[in-house]
Amino acid sequence: MSDTIKVSTMAEMAASGETPEILFWVGCSGSFDDRAKKITRAIVRILNHVNIKFAILGMEESCTGDPAKRAGNEFLFQMQAMQNITTLNNYSIKKIVTGCPHCFNTIKNEYPQLGGQYEVIHHTQLVQELINEGKLKVEGGEFKGKKIVYHDPCYLGRANDVYEAPRDVIKSLDVDLVEMKRSKAKGLCCGAGGAQMFKEAEKGSKEVNVERAEEALAENPDVIAVGCPFCNTMMTDGVKHFNKEDKTKVLDVAELVVKANNL
Amino acid sequence: MISSIIFIILATASTIFFIYNAKKVHRNIFLGRDVDVSGDSSKRINTMLRVAFGQSKMATRPIPFILHLFVYVGFVLINIEVLEMVVDGLFHTHRAFSFLGGFYNFLIGFFEILAFLVTFGCAVFLIRRNVIHVKRLAMKELNGWPKMDANLILCAEIILMSALFLMNAADQTLQAHGSEHYHTAGSFPVSRFIAPLLSGMSDDGLMFIERFCWWLHIFGIFGFLNYLPYSKHFHILLAFPNTYLSNLNPKGKFTNLDSVTDVVKPNFDPSYQPVTDPNNPQRFGAKDVFDLNWKQLLDAYTCTECGRCTSSCPQNITGKVLSPRKIMMDTRDRLVEVGKNIDANKGTFVDDGKSLLGDYITNEEIWACNTCNACVQECPVNIDPLSIITDLRRFLVMEQSTAPTELNGMFTNLENNGAPWQFSPADRANWVNEN
Numbered sequence: 299m300s301d302t303i304k305v306s307t308m309a310e311m312a313a314s315g316e317t318p319e320i321l322f323w324v325g326c327s328g329s330f331d332d333r334a335k336k337i338t339r340a341i342v343r344i345l346n347h348v349n350i351k352f353a354i355l356g357m358e359e360s361c362t363g364d365p366a367k368r369a370g371n372e373f374l375f376q377m378q379a380m381q382n383i384t385t386l387n388n389y390s391i392k393k394i395v396t397g398c399p400h401c402f403n404t405i406k407n408e409y410p411q412l413g414g415q416y417e418v419i420h421h422t423q424l425v426q427e428l429i430n431e432g433k434l435k436v437e438g439g440e441f442k443g444k445k446i447v448y449h450d451p452c453y454l455g456r457a458n459d460v461y462e463a464p465r466d467v468i469k470s471l472d473v474d475l476v477e478m479k480r481s482k483a484k485g486l487c488c489g490a491g492g493a494q495m496f497k498e499a500e501k502g503s504k505e506v507n508v509e510r511a512e513e514a515l516a517e518n519p520d521v522i523a524v525g526c527p528f529c530n531t532m533m534t535d536g537v538k539h540f541n542k543e544d545k546t547k548v549l550d551v552a553e554l555v556v557k558a559n560n561l
Numbered sequence: 562m563i564s565s566i567i568f569i570i571l572a573t574a575s576t577i578f579f580i581y582n583a584k585k586v587h588r589n590i591f592l593g594r595d596v597d598v599s600g601d602s603s604k605r606i607n608t609m610l611r612v613a614f615g616q617s618k619m620a621t622r623p624i625p626f627i628l629h630l631f632v633y634v635g636f637v638l639i640n641i642e643v644l645e646m647v648v649d650g651l652f653h654t655h656r657a658f659s660f661l662g663g664f665y666n667f668l669i670g671f672f673e674i675l676a677f678l679v680t681f682g683c684a685v686f687l688i689r690r691n692v693i694h695v696k697r698l699a700m701k702e703l704n705g706w707p708k709m710d711a712n713l714i715l716c717a718e719i720i721l722m723s724a725l726f727l728m729n730a731a732d733q734t735l736q737a738h739g740s741e742h743y744h745t746a747g748s749f750p751v752s753r754f755i756a757p758l759l760s761g762m763s764d765d766g767l768m769f770i771e772r773f774c775w776w777l778h779i780f781g782i783f784g785f786l787n788y789l790p791y792s793k794h795f796h797i798l799l800a801f802p803n804t805y806l807s808n809l810n811p812k813g814k815f816t817n818l819d820s821v822t823d824v825v826k827p828n829f830d831p832s833y834q835p836v837t838d839p840n841n842p843q844r845f846g847a848k849d850v851f852d853l854n855w856k857q858l859l860d861a862y863t864c865t866e867c868g869r870c871t872s873s874c875p876q877n878i879t880g881k882v883l884s885p886r887k888i889m890m891d892t893r894d895r896l897v898e899v900g901k902n903i904d905a906n907k908g909t910f911v912d913d914g915k916s917l918l919g920d921y922i923t924n925e926e927i928w929a930c931n932t933c934n935a936c937v938q939e940c941p942v943n944i945d946p947l948s949i950i951t952d953l954r955r956f957l958v959m960e961q962s963t964a965p966t967e968l969n970g971m972f973t974n975l976e977n978n979g980a981p982w983q984f985s986p987a988d989r990a991n992w993v994n995e996n
Contacts, residue, residue: 303993305990305993307990324989324990324992326979326980326981326982328992329980329984329988329989329990329991329992330980330982330984330988330989335992335995338992339992339995339996342993354990356989356990357986357987357989357990359979359989360979360980360986361975361979361980361981363975365971365975365981366971366972366975367815368815368932368951369954369958369964369968369971369972370846370951370953370954370955370956370957370958370959370964371955371958371959371964371972372817372818372821372845372846372955372959373821373824373825373959374972374975374976376817376818376821376822376825376826377825377976378975378979380825380826380828380829381829381979383829384829403811403813403814406811407810407811407813407814407815408814408815408817411817412817412822412826413826413830452931452932452933452934452935453813456812456813456933456934456935456937456938457811457812457813457814457934458811458812458813459811483938484621484873484935484938486875486878486935487875487931487933487935489875489931490931491931491932491933492930492931492932492933493932493968493971494931495981496967496968496970496971496981497928497965497967497968497971498965498967499876499879499881499929500876500881500882500883500925500928500929501880501881501882501925502876502879502880502881502882503879503880504879504880505879506875506876506878506879506931508879509875509878509879510875
């Protein structure tokens with residue numbers, strides 16, 4: 299595994315008159331959260347490995363406005379959206395890959411009406427495409443034969459009907475992919491969405507992430523695979539709640555690919 | 562002759578009364594704001610055929626799916642027999658469609674089997690509600706009228722089917738007796754087991770039973786029709802328009818408020834032309850039913866309170882107060898209250914000091930939502946409780962500034978740092994050099 303990754307910002311590319319194939323939208327979690335930053339680097343390792351010419355916005359990226367919108371603050375959402383759309387349009391961005399289902403959903407579905415029209419894919423879709431096109435050759439490595447359960451992020455699954463891409467990537471690692479009772483369209487939320495990530499839960503009998511982690515752990519998996527940095531946080535906390543962090547790891551689909559293949 | 566006149570009066574009165582109530586429901590629904598329901602009509606018809614007619618979303622829960630299918634198919638097809646009953650009532654005929662011969666006998670026999678399955682389905686439904694107490698059917702929001710409503714419908718259907726069997730049993734006994742008017746027609750695979758119980762009766766007694774059950778069935782059907790606008794059972798009609806008007810967008814796509822765009826976009830695009838009417842400013846989000854759009858209000862009338870939404874809601878599963886079903890029930894209850902207010906005040910709504918948010922739905926409920934779309938996914942008739950929750954949140958945030966403190970903190974961070982946390986935008990790409 300090489301220690302360095304190669305990342306250009308859009309500003310750098312534009313300055314040298316270059317155009318990226320795709321813009322990597324990192325997202326706030328992927329930019330600032332220590333755990334999520336590892337996922338971001340894993341995604342970049344894949345992009346570097348297949349020599350895709352990509353760029354990030356870097357300091358010019360700002361929150362998509364997703365948490366504001368789900369919390370009812372449409373003003374703040376549209377301010378964020380317009381700021382980002384202005385930046386993206388100035389750089390004539392055509393295609394975007396996101397590291398987060400929330401950014402994916404917001405840019406793909408809610409930006410077009412405000413003037414931001416792009417082809418948007420989630421990183422698990424990109425990885426699946428790369429594998430299908432033969433550009434990325436993967437094998438199971440340390441995960442070969444391991445039991446992996448995949449948790450559907452609501453904003454990738456139900457919100458946008460992307461169920462198979464992350465599963466196809468996981469299956470390509472020659473693992474034992476098992477499904478929870480509540481999976482795909484019936485998948486249970488990790489508890490983070492709808493701006494719940496940023497507030498305490500209302501009074502109840504249980505935390506949502508504990509409920510979901512319990513369900514995942516019932517399959518006795520080696521890995522709980524996720525495709526969302528917020529799900530990652532919630533599931534990691536849930537696994538810790540049951541003191542199972544030594545047995546069961548919570549990893550992003552991109553991290554599985556990178557670790558298995560020493561990218 | 563007299564019976565024909567009574568029948569015609571009854572049919573006319575019940576039709577007029579139904580139209581009267583349906584118009585009120587229609588008026589109430591269109592108290593809501595306008596909403597764009599354009600879009601590919603072939604896609605819409607396809608969704609309606611698949612989801613409402615084809616019951617596709619019921620199938621994820623096999624036991625209620627099969628039982629509901631019995632009742633649904635039975636209800637639809639037995640209406641063909643009811644049509645014959647109506648013809649018989651009007652023209653004083655006996656089994657007017659029996660000229661179809663062998664096919665008629667097959668149909669009547671098939672309807673009897675269906676009627677038996679309907680009875681069986683309703684009986685199991687009653688047991689699920691009142692004996693086994695299936696969790697989603699025994700939640701506290703159903704206490705009182707909703708529970709009574711459900712039981713009344715199930716009992717009414719069982720009575721209607723029993724009347725059909727008893728009528729057929731008396732009829733076939735009269736046929737066997739060679740009674741005048743009761744010529745031989747039909748096959749009776751279920752009611753033949755009831756017929757022996759009537760064997761000792763006189764023709765007059767049998768005719769009384771036959772006529773009594775006929776009238777019971779006719780009264781029952783007209784009664785049922787007029788009960789619908791007051792009941793959760795309205796879904797049998799509204800499921801069709803409601804699924805036709807389904808959201809065709811990805812579930813994750815929330816509406817963008819045009820009124821907000823009109824304020825925000827000119828800052829970025831000086832050539833932007835506002836789309837909302839500045840002389841008629843609308844409240845941001847929803848406080849009461851008037852602030853919701855009419856599709857959301859149609860959703861409320863379509864809800865049959867099955868609770869699949871609530872039983873799949875992550876917050877409800879973990880003991881929080883949020884229940885998507887209750888959101889829909891509250892919306893309908895408030896809308897009905899508003900409608901009564903309008904009726905009592907000669908066609909205009911007089912402020913009653915109440916509103917959907919506050920008097921029916923609490924802040925605690927709507928702040929608990931994960932916006933995960935599980936409720937929307939689960940609904941067998943494509944109701945969208947999440948859109949109502951979102952509109953209520955919008956009101957709280959943009960009109961009242963009463964978001965939970967932590968969320969206000971998140972908003973501030975977003976405004977100042979372009980991220981929901983207090984990190985400097987300058988540090989956004991630090992991950993590149995960390996390992």
